[in-house]
Amino acid sequence: MRAAIVHGAIDVAALLAEVASASHGATVLFIGTVRDVNDERAVTGIDYTAYVPMAEREMQRILREAAERFDTDAAVVEHRTGHLELGDASVAIAVAHARRAQAYAASRYILEALKQRVPIWKREAYADGTREWVAQQGAMTAHQD
Amino acid sequence: MTVTALLFASYADVLGREAVEMSLPAGATAADALAWLRALPGGDALPPAPLLAVNLEYARAGTVLHSGDELAVIPPVAGG
DSSP, X not given: OEEEEESSOOOHXXXXXXXXXXXXSEEEEEEEEOOSEETTEEEEEEEEEEOXXXXXXHHHHHXXXXXXXXXXXXXXXXXXXXXXXXXXXXXXXXXXXXXHXXXXXXXXXXXXXXXXXXXXXXXXXXXXXXXXXXXXXXXXXXXXX | OEEEEEEOHHHHHHHXXXXXXXXXXXXXXXXXXXXXXXXXXXXXXXXSSOXXXXXXXXXXXXXXXXXXXXXXXXXXXXXX
């Protein structure tokens, strides 16, 4: 299991290689990319920033949770920070498991938990030249015990 | 005691800085630190009950701080 905030392009082939094993019948690769529209506004790029040590610690915790729930520790997640252009990968998750159901479920769990509670922020740049910090729908906004 | 506050994204923008050293009385809580920050110029733009983290872990407002702690005020997250 490995979780990292990275500053350059995410090497998804390296992530796949990292979880590869002959005992796995299924490998799921999720790639989140910068989209050209959000909330009906034309987006031209996104700047991501993170509280890096806490983000990495929280992502590592999420991987441990996924390992317990779905019985696989063959999982790796990288999230990129800095300026990203349309189509650039902002996040990639590779999960492998003997069976596909667990691999799909673990991949989804990791992404949804990341979006909800890992301290990463994005500022979208719009076609009209403005920029705005964007909040995630459904993100944690007060501490939940 | 001295506690370092970290600010991010929109919160760093409204306060015009990403970190500030706070001098707080012994026994001060995360809520006390937040009140200190909200008294700074621009600080009233911080929400009254934002997410807080102490030493890299999400923390309650009542968490007691210690000298050298790192308190982060966390805007709504938007990873992915």
